[in-house]
Amino acid sequence: MKNSFAFKTMFVLMLSLLVQCSTNDKVKTEETKVPEKDTASAKEVWLAPDTSTIPKDEFGELVRYGRDLIINTAYYIGPEGTVSKNLRNKMNCTNCHLDAGTRPYAFNYISSHARYPQYRSRENRILTLADRINNCIERPHSGIALKLDSREMTAMLCYMKWLGQNVPMNQHVEGDSPYxxxxxxxxxxxxxxxxxxxxxxxxxxxxxxxxxxxxxxxxxxxxxxxxxxxxxxxxxxxxxxxxxxxxxxxxxxxxxxxxxxxxxxxxxxxxxxxxxxxxxxxxPTNNGTVNYPNIKTKPLDYGIGPFIDSFPDLQHKFGPWGPIVKFREANHLPTKF
Ligand code: HEC
Ligand code: HEC
The missing domain is CATH 1.10.760.10 (Cytochrome c-like domain)
Structure with missing residues (x-):
């Protein structure tokens, strides 16, 4: 008797959970309009959700701050930053990650959250998305890594998660990679x-x-x-x-x-x-030169040897890359740029 009651309660609970999940999903897909077909191009380019759909709760507050940090990076964390002074130049992330990291073929972040942690050849180890953000702070911004538990790091991660809310796990989507x-x-x-x-x-x-x-x-x-x-x-x-x-x-x-x-x-x-x-x-070289520790996964177009082939450094940097690709293909070596 007792058992069957417990069973019934559990059943009802599970059912209501199921219903809740599916209604949540429904709300999500109605509110956001991704992916959208880019009618001018043959390919289906993924576009970012509309910022008006950022939730009005604690998570949403950090999403908004994260987006603001990508656009006004120097204002917050630049050499004269109002929050911290992590960057050593006054560039903003959005100078390269255009439209706050949403424009197709402009290094957008749409699938980033769904693809990290991942193996990175520059370090020859698995990096989290936070580590990868710090890479850009250290290299293009010549700066000092953000603390992993800082509000700024959390906010940028929230923004990237929100951007990629409908993106399949571990996959690229059209427009997130270089043209x-x-x-x-x-x-x-x-x-x-x-x-x-x-x-x-x-x-x-x-x-x-x-x-x-x-x-x-x-x-x-x-x-x-x-x-x-x-x-x-x-x-x-x-x-x-x-x-x-x-x-x-x-x-x-x-x-x-x-x-x-x-x-x-x-x-x-x-x-x-x-x-x-x-x-x-x-x-600037204040953060030291980097070289890829593993020549097998080093990008083909990096400018400094050694390489897995014997083509000169200058050819790796400027090309022609065709002969290098051809040689590598013939020898079953990686051809990744
Ligand atoms: C001078 C240009 C430049 C600036 C400034 C810059 N980045 Fe980047 N970032 C790049 C490039 C180029 C890549 C590599 C993109 C690729 O290979 O697809 C990249 C990659 C990334 C990635 C990895 C994306 C992925 O999905 O793999 C993240 C995250 C990132 N940047 C965050 C930032 C943040 C946050 C800032 C500001 C603090 C910033 N970047 C500033 C040029 C820049
Ligand atoms: C009308 C002005 C304008 C012209 C002309 C222009 N750019 Fe830009 N460029 C910009 C702006 C503005 C940004 C930053 C975009 C942003 O923050 O949204 C930018 C960003 C860049 C960046 C990434 C940020 C960085 O500083 O490394 C590169 C690289 C770049 N431009 C190269 C070029 C090249 C090469 C040309 C010529 C073929 C060119 N630009 C012509 C205005 C211009």
């Missing part, structure tokens, strides 16, 4: 790149790649591309392929996007080579 460029069959050419820079980029990013501060001096109107206030070597943007993919799909800002790029892929490679040529341009 796929076709390799050119010559080396990317910094000399040609300089001419493109002078024509298409200099008005905003300046003759010395120094960018332009916003009038209030808090952060940039146009962020720097090289020099002491720009990203360090070892940053992903320092790699020619990644920078070219970003530039092709997004620059010149506002006049270009992946559906309607202003530069050809060839021009994007050349200008990325010019920006990232250490023989011409200096960058």
């Amino acid at each position: 796929k460029l076709e390799l050119i069959d010559r080396a990317a050419d910094p000399v040609k790149g300089e001419a493109i820079y002078k024509k298409e980029c200099v008005t905003c990013h300046g003759p010395d790649g120094e960018g332009k501060m916003r009038a209030d001096n808090v952060c940039y109107e146009f962020p720097p591309l090289w020099g002491p206030k720009s990203y360090q070597p070892g940053s992903s943007m320092h790699r020619v392929y990644k920078a070219a993919a970003f530039i092709y799909a997004n620059m010149p800002n506002k006049n270009s996007n992946y559906k309607n790029p202003k530069l050809t892929m060839e021009e994007a490679f050349d200008v990325a080579a010019f920006i990232n040529d250490d023989r011409i341009h200096k960058r």
Whole structure:
């Protein structure tokens, strides 16, 4: 008798839990509109949920703060930050992770929360998403890692979780990776790149790649591309392929996007080579140089050897990458960029 009562109560409890879960799910899918089909492109690009759907509770409060931190990074944690002084330059995360990390093919965070912890070749170990955020604080921002239990770190993680709420676990979604460029069959050419820079980029990013501060001096109107206030070597943007993919799909800002790029892929490679040529341009190195401890998983386009093949460092950095890919394929070696 007692047993059957307990059984009944459990049954009712389970049933109500089930109902609750499915109603919650329903609310979620109604409130958010992802993925949306990008009608102008053949592919289904994932878009971020609408910010009006950020919940009005404690979690939502941190989501909003996290988004604010991505947009106004220097204001909060820059060299003159109001909360802390973790960054050593005044760039904002959104300068590279465009539209607060939501724009397709602009290094968006839409699937990030669903794909970490993951193996990272630069460290040759598994990193959490918080570790990965700190990588960007240490490299492009030349800064000091945020404390893992700081309100700022928690807020950024909440924002990324909220962004990716409908994304399948452990999978990429269209638009979260760099735009796929076709390799050119010559080396990317910094000399040609300089001419493109002078024509298409200099008005905003300046003759010395120094960018332009916003009038209030808090952060940039146009962020720097090289020099002491720009990203360090070892940053992903320092790699020619990644920078070219970003530039092709997004620059010149506002006049270009992946559906309607202003530069050809060839021009994007050349200008990325010019920006990232250490023989011409200096960058801060206060956080030391990085090299990949495991040559098997080191990206093919990193600029410093040793490599798993014997092609010279300069060819790894600027290409032509075709022969390297071909050699590696023939020898069953990794071809990852
Ligand atoms: C100079 C440009 C630049 C700046 C500034 C920058 N990042 Fe990044 N970040 C990158 C690039 C490039 C990647 C690699 C993207 C890729 O390979 O898909 C990256 C990767 C990441 C990733 C991993 C994403 C993933 O899904 O694997 C996270 C998280 C991240 N950045 C967070 C931040 C945060 C937070 C800030 C600000 C504190 C920041 N980044 C500032 C360029 C930048
Ligand atoms: C109309 C002004 C404008 C032009 C022209 C322009 N950019 Fe940008 N660029 C920007 C702005 C603004 C950002 C930051 C975007 C943001 O914060 O939303 C940016 C960001 C960048 C970034 C990432 C942030 C950094 O500082 O590393 C790179 C790389 C870049 N631009 C390269 C280029 C290249 C190469 C060209 C020429 C092909 C170019 N840009 C032309 C305005 C411009």
